[in-house]
Amino acid sequence: MSYAVGQELPAFIIESVSAEAMKKWAVFLRDPNPIHLDVEVVKAKGLGSRVINQGPANVAYVMNMLLAAFPGGRIEAMESKFVDNVYAGDQLQAGGIVTGVADGRVNCDVWLRADGQRLVISGTAAILTQLVL
Numbered sequence: 707m708s709y710a711v712g713q714e715l716p717a718f719i720i721e722s723v724s725a726e727a728m729k730k731w732a733v734f735l736r737d738p739n740p741i742h743l744d745v746e747v748v749k750a751k752g753l754g755s756r757v758i759n760q761g762p763a764n765v766a767y768v769m770n771m772l773l774a775a776f777p778g779g780r781i782e783a784m785e786s787k788f789v790d791n792v793y794a795g796d797q798l799q800a801g802g803i804v805t806g807v808a809d810g811r812v813n814c815d816v817w818l819r820a821d822g823q824r825l826v827i828s829g830t831a832a833i834l835t836q837l838v839l
Contacts, residue, residue, distance in 0.1 A: 707777075709812045709835070715802040718771030723759050725794035731760045759792040764827055768816050771800035772831055779833045782811065786829035796820040802831070810836040 728742045740747040741758045748754055765786055772781055792798065799819050806813035811832055818827035 707835070709804050709807050711804055711806060713804040715771065715775040715804070715814065715816075718767060718774060718800040720767055720798040720800075723792055723794055723796045723798060725757050727763075728757055728759055728794065731763050735760055735762060753791065754793060756793040756795060759794070759796075761788055764788075764792050764798075764818055767798055768800045768802075768818050768827060768829070768831075771802065772814070772816065772833060775802070776812065776833045776835055779812075779835045781831060782834045783832040784816075784829065785831075786816070786827050788826070789828055790820070790824055790826045792818075792820055792826050797822070798826075805830075810834060 732738060732742050737760060741751065741753060742760055743757060745755065745757050748757055768786065769781060773779065797820070799822065802814040802816040804812055805815055812835055814831045814833065816829050816831050817825060820826050
């Protein structure tokens with residue numbers, strides 16, 4: 707498969723972030739932070755009126771987008787910056803754009819947006835698309 711600088715990657719959509727899934731992520735990540743589990747804690751901290759998704763889950767959405775965009779590829783490096791929170795009920799779209807192609811690697815700018823516009827993650831990724839010796 708060929709890739710070109712400026713090529714937009716296919717979007718990866720999460721229709722609605724699940725508060726129930728956050729409970730499972732909390733167990734998996736051993737993260738008992740109540741902002742993921744108890745809306746009253748979120749309100750008391752002035753962080754909104756819905757529970758907040760775990761950061762690693764949000765990064766996983768971007769990683770899923772990359773793996774779908776590069777079948778058989780491997781994420782060689784990824785940096786992400788958390789810009790805003792993801793809340794229960796948010797619709798998410800992970801996307802990216804190719805910024806470089808060389809030696810079996812594709813470099814991309816990547817992002818995660820909530821509700822079509824609010825940037826929640828920005829970052830970069832390098833995808834190994836073929837074996838480099």
